[in-house]
Amino acid sequence: MSEENLSEQNNQTKTVQDNVLAAIKAGQVHMKPRWHFVLHTILFIVGLILVLIAALFIGSFFLFTMHQNGAWFAPAFGGSGVRELFTTLPIIFALVAVIFILVLQVLVRHYSFAYAKPVLYTVVAVSVFVIGGSFLIQQSRFHESMLQEARENHLPFAGIFYKQFDVPATARLTPGLVIEQINSGFIMRDPSRRNVTVIITPKTAFPNGEDFDNGDRVIVLGNRQDDLIMAEGIRELRPNERYLPSKDRD
Amino acid sequence: MTEVMTDEDITREVQKGNTNLFGVLVERYEPKLQRYAKRFLFGYEDAQDIVQDVFLKTYANLQSFDPTQRFSPWIYRIAHNEFINAIKKKGREPLSYFDPDTLFPHPVAKEQPEKDLNEVQTKEMLDQCLDKLDPKYREPLVLYYYEDLDYQSIGEVLRIPVSTVGVRLNRGKQALQKVYLSLHN
Numbered sequence: 502m503s504e505e506n507l508s509e510q511n512n513q514t515k516t517v518q519d520n521v522l523a524a525i526k527a528g529q530v531h532m533k534p535r536w537h538f539v540l541h542t543i544l545f546i547v548g549l550i551l552v553l554i555a556a557l558f559i560g561s562f563f564l565f566t567m568h569q570n571g572a573w574f575a576p577a578f579g580g581s582g583v584r585e586l587f588t589t590l591p592i593i594f595a596l597v598a599v600i601f602i603l604v605l606q607v608l609v610r611h612y613s614f615a616y617a618k619p620v621l622y623t624v625v626a627v628s629v630f631v632i633g634g635s636f637l638i639q640q641s642r643f644h645e646s647m648l649q650e651a652r653e654n655h656l657p658f659a660g661i662f663y664k665q666f667d668v669p670a671t672a673r674l675t676p677g678l679v680i681e682q683i684n685s686g687f688i689m690r691d692p693s694r695r696n697v698t699v700i701i702t703p704k705t706a707f708p709n710g711e712d713f714d715n716g717d718r719v720i721v722l723g724n725r726q727d728d729l730i731m732a733e734g735i736r737e738l739r740p741n742e743r744y745l746p747s748k749d750r751d
Numbered sequence: 752m753t754e755v756m757t758d759e760d761i762t763r764e765v766q767k768g769n770t771n772l773f774g775v776l777v778e779r780y781e782p783k784l785q786r787y788a789k790r791f792l793f794g795y796e797d798a799q800d801i802v803q804d805v806f807l808k809t810y811a812n813l814q815s816f817d818p819t820q821r822f823s824p825w826i827y828r829i830a831h832n833e834f835i836n837a838i839k840k841k842g843r844e845p846l847s848y849f850d851p852d853t854l855f856p857h858p859v860a861k862e863q864p865e866k867d868l869n870e871v872q873t874k875e876m877l878d879q880c881l882d883k884l885d886p887k888y889r890e891p892l893v894l895y896y897y898e899d900l901d902y903q904s905i906g907e908v909l910r911i912p913v914s915t916v917g918v919r920l921n922r923g924k925q926a927l928q929k930v931y932l933s934l935h936n
Contacts, residue, residue, distance in 0.1 A: 517785075517799065518777045521806045525770055530807045532770075538815040616910045619856045 549608045553631075556601035560635030563594035565644040569692075571674035574720045574742070577708040578734035582722060585673050602631055675725055676738075679717045686732065687713055689721070697721075697728050699735065706734040713737060758822035766814055773813075776822075777806050783898060784830050790893040791834055793882035801837050805830045824907035827900070831890070831908050838886060857914040870896070873924065880930040888923030895920055 524530050567573040572589040575582040605627050609615045615623045638644075644663075650656045651663035677689030677697055686701040699721050706722075713719060713735070722734035756764075758776060765773045784805055788798040795801070809829050816825055874896055881889055894900045894908060906913045 517781050517803050517806070518774055520803055521777050521810070522771075522774050524807060525773065525810060530811050532766075532813055533811055533815070535814040538812075610910075613907070617906060617912055619912055619914070620854045621856065 545608075545611070549605070552601060552605050552608060556598060556605060556631045557634045557638060559594055559601060560598045560631050561638035562644060563591055563598060564635055564639040566591045566594065568639070568742075571676045571720045574736055574738070575674060575722070577720075577736045578706060578722045581733060585722065589674060598631065598635075602627055605631070673722060673724055675721045675723075675730060677719055677721065679713050679715050679719060681715065682713075689719065695728060697725070697730060699723075699730050699732050701732055701735070705732045708734065708736045710737060718742075759818045759820075762813060762816055762822055763818045765810075766816075766818070770810075773810055776809075776826075780826055781806070784826075786897055787827070787830060787893060788834065790877075790881060790897055791886070791890055792837060795837060795841065797837075801833055802830070805833050808833065821904075824900075824904045827894070827898070827904075827908040828910075835886075852915045852918050853911050856912075857918050873927070876927050876931045880927055880934065883930045884923065884926055888919055888926055891916055891919045892923045892927070 564573070567590070570589055572586050572591075575586040575589070578585070602624075606620070606624050609623055609627060610620070647656065647659065648663050651660035654660060656663065675691055675697060677691045677699075679687050679689050680696070681688040683698070686699045688696055688698050691697050718738045720736045720738065721730050721732050722736075723730045723732045756775075758779065761772050761775055765776075781802065784802045785799065788795075788802050792798045792801065805826070809826055812829070816822065877892060877896055881892070884892070891905055891909065894905045895902075900908070902913045902916045905916045909916070911919075
């Protein structure tokens, strides 16, 4: 570097350094106190936790709703069941859960353990965490308890939300409790406590067996006309598969 | 005394209230950040003012710095943010918000010492063609060839994976060669 450039740079250095120190001395710039950053970190973490809780709630509620309306069991009936699954899927919850996962992903990338890795890794990690957590929450009785409280009008705000999705009517998937055997099939009680006659035809599919005793819980695929269903498929539910609201549980 | 103090020691003292020592940090980093600004913010007349703002912001946020970490990537990160804000304000160059390079993993390229003719040639091309490169490639090239930061430090400054730093440097050099050849043909 030539002497002229060095001198110019030294002058510039002095100017910047002098300006900065003068600004500090004159109080034009203040060092933010440590508590400001601690508070910022706490708020950020609280926000992140709230978004995580929201994602887990929405994700687990999505799974709960699918169990309640029988959509969860629809694939057992093959192609027609899968078609039915997509028509009864509570898509809005899935979309909201995806949005929350993306927001979580953005928040998590604030930290070096996340931004030092490709975005794909954090998206997968966050998704696995939210989906796994949603399954665990759905397996617990949390949403069923909330639904029961909503029915008894004990939930002033969330109650409206739960009642809106309280065993929604679907045209072609009907859960029920077998209460009486008849020649052509059986009679079952649906979750709204209405008796429904299920007619078994030669075309009826039985994904997991044909014997249905009184007290068995089943999912019936078929068009429902008032209180009659010509069954296209009947699947018995295992003891650990919950779909009915608690008032219908034995 | 201050010559033997590390940047981190000095920040510790400034955090305790010894604000005069901040001048030492300014003295140490001003030439580096001026050089970074001049190379990255091509044609921005107020680059010196922006560098001054970097130091003021550094001072204002000094209590957020953890002295057990390295100071250099931290202040370069503040400089990066200020420079990007300046580019956005002027609106002269497009800045892409979505970066597909950071989406997927890439094989981690080994850093090459290039302490030979290769580096000299690259710097010659940079001197002539830097202003014609996309800021996305210009910045890592400036940090690597002029600021002598390693891949890890560049990753910390730009908040991208180390593998992406390698990808950007390689693509930057390819773009640089294209521009250089088109200028000399």
